[in-house]
Amino acid sequence: MKLYGEFSKEDWLHAIGIGRNDVPESFIIHGEWNHAENLKLWKEQLSDDMLLPKWNTVLGKQNGVLTGFANVYGSPMAAAICHQFASIGTKCFIQTGYFGGLSQAVKYGDIFIVTEAKMEDGVSSHYKPGHNVVKSDEQLVNKAMEYCEKKNYSYVTGSVISTSTPFLETSKLVLKWSLDGNIGVDMETAATLAVANKFNRKAVSLLNLSDHLLQGDTFYAYTAEREKLEAEIDKRIREIAFHLNSPAAN
Numbered sequence: 137m138k139l140y141g142e143f144s145k146e147d148w149l150h151a152i153g154i155g156r157n158d159v160p161e162s163f164i165i166h167g168e169w170n171h172a173e174n175l176k177l178w179k180e181q182l183s184d185d186m187l188l189p190k191w192n193t194v195l196g197k198q199n200g201v202l203t204g205f206a207n208v209y210g211s212p213m214a215a216a217i218c219h220q221f222a223s224i225g226t227k228c229f230i231q232t233g234y235f236g237g238l239s240q241a242v243k244y245g246d247i248f249i250v251t252e253a254k255m256e257d258g259v260s261s262h263y264k265p266g267h268n269v270v271k272s273d274e275q276l277v278n279k280a281m282e283y284c285e286k287k288n289y290s291y292v293t294g295s296v297i298s299t300s301t302p303f304l305e306t307s308k309l310v311l312k313w314s315l316d317g318n319i320g321v322d323m324e325t326a327a328t329l330a331v332a333n334k335f336n337r338k339a340v341s342l343l344n345l346s347d348h349l350l351q352g353d354t355f356y357a358y359t360a361e362r363e364k365l366e367a368e369i370d371k372r373i374r375e376i377a378f379h380l381n382s383p384a385a386n
Contacts, residue, residue, distance in 0.1 A: 148223045153189050159225045160195055160204035162381045165214050167233030167324035171207045178205040181374070193217065201381055211257035211298065211327035218328050222335035228276070230377045231328040231341035232370075234355075235296060235320035236305070237348035238313050244348065245365050247291040247373060248319060249280045250341035253326035254297040260330035269295075270329040276340035276380055283379050289372055294319035296341065298326035310349045321349070342376055344369045 138147065149156065166174055171192060179186065182196025182203055189195060193206040204226065206217045218229055235248055242248065252271045255261050264270055284291040297318045313321060325341040332339030344366055347355040
């Protein structure tokens, strides 16, 4: 009898329900609870040769490149997707989603290109035992920065702290994270980077500022202006993800 940690590539292909020729070159993992809306969007983005192997996953071609997308919420879901697809040969993972602001250096409208993640999510440490930090792939970080500069997109780089829930955040805790030098906090980045690292895959995280915690903002106090700006930055992040996924960028 085999258990999950003993599965071979063939075992995972069978479990996912796809063939060798269906393995995506790169995978975009989006962290947000609005599953239905995001899946609808990505079914439109990846409509060429589309497959739907899991309830939260879309596979299809974008500019001729076989690409995967999954909507997740939290590190266990992110790790589950990354583990399975890294096991079958996906080479590159791009985490997208949102973060809470922990630095005065970041503002609404910035794209956060994560260079490293602090592992406080409860999952990533099992993939990278003995460590508390996991880094993004330097080449992907540089390519994302170059693209933003070429397009004149505002961006910041630095450390994110990944935790298991936003609902235990307090002003005192946020201040500590800020003083420790973190740009933001999210739930998925450390898990995605750690799983990719374990399987010797490339990974990077591109995040959108949803709530500037250091300023006392929450995601329950959106303004129409913030919503409009967030949607525009989501679009730019998808654009960067597609650029990183293109043959010309590799």
